[in-house]
Amino acid sequence: MVVFEKAPAKINLSLDVLNKRADGYHDVNMVMTTIDLADRVSLYPLHRDDITVVADNQYVPNDERNLAYKAAALFKRTFHITKGIHIELEKHIPVSAGLGGGSSDAAAVLRGLKRLWQLDHVSNATLAEMGAQIGSDVPFCVYGKTALATGRGEHIAHLPAPPSCWVVLARPDIGVSTRTIFPKLTLNDVPSTYTEGVVTALETHDFYAMCDHMGNDLESVTLTLYPEAQRIKEKMQQYDIPGVMMSGSGPTIFGLVEHYSKAKRAYNGLRGFCHDVRLVRVMG
Structure with missing residues (x-):
């Protein structure tokens, strides 16, 4: 079985920085929404207990520095999975561009592994909590659509979609x-x-x-x-x-x-x- 996930880019409609926190992060209030630009994430089971990543962009690391790799490793640890996974990233979102490409890839891996390993009891809220350990934008990317993100970005409240544009x-x-x-x-x-x-x-x-x-x-x-x-x-x-x-x-x-x-x-x-x-x- 192979699982494919779409990983949409995001744009910020607002980004208010409130204060610096004791943990070094900043508290923010921001509205984000997804756009019709997306990476394609493919998940292939491996017979050995391993994680491999291949991206078709030279600026994306193919090792444990990749957020998709981090997401798979966290998922396996959290749910005690001893199966392996091979991740292929077909990149369309520019890298280091403010569009959340790496975060969206990580969120897609979390959603995809839930499907691949048939963990139907795992909610998106749980995936979003896991995503917060990987990056501040990952919780939003788990849900997509339009949302208000607060804290350092991990608290998500859903909002109506923007007018069509x-x-x-x-x-x-x-x-x-x-x-x-x-x-x-x-x-x-x-x-x-x-x-x-x-x-x-x-x-x-x-x-x-x-x-x-x-x-x-x-x-x-x-x-x-x-x-x-x-x-x-x-x-x-x-x-x-x-x-x-x-x-x-x-x-x-x-x-x-x-x-x-x-x-x-x-x-x-x-x-x-x-x-x-x-x-x-x-x-x-």
Whole structure:
């Protein structure tokens, strides 16, 4: 038996950083939603008790550093599984781009192993709790769709899907590690409230209110460190897109557009400005 899982990318509609915690992480309030860009995760049983990973991207490690490997190892330990697994990752989500590719792969492995080894009693809530041990975005990726994430990202509350729209994604040819961005962030005395406005807009299904309230506290660091990301944001704003923001710790910039014709014009214009440009739909 072979199990296949789709691992969708995510974008942040908001990211408020509240404070630094004693454990070194930061408390955040953020809204995330999935988009129609996904890796394909294939799980093959092994006769020996081992974990192997192969990814078709040279920038993704094929060993225990890979989050998919970590997910399989944790799953086997937690449920005392002595069977082996071979994981193949067909990568479509850019690496270190703020789109949650590694986290989504890990979540897909957790969901897939539950199916492969027929552990029907294991809930998604349990998988999400396990995912929090692997990475802050993994609990959201276990569920997908649209959600409010709090704590360091591990507490998930489901939200209504955003209004139907197109997403223009543009990524400069750089990778950004979240671990390099958070330590450089200067916290404001008054925490941001982007998330509160976005949640209200989702509940009222108001596209323009959602775009007006979008914001990401990490932009101030990433766009300063990587001016090419700032230039992409400015270029995207020239197309009069109502919602333009960086996802996660970046460097991917995205714009939300209601109508395909306008999204396509922005996509075509950005392709002459930036190598990695994509046009997808919101799924969440």
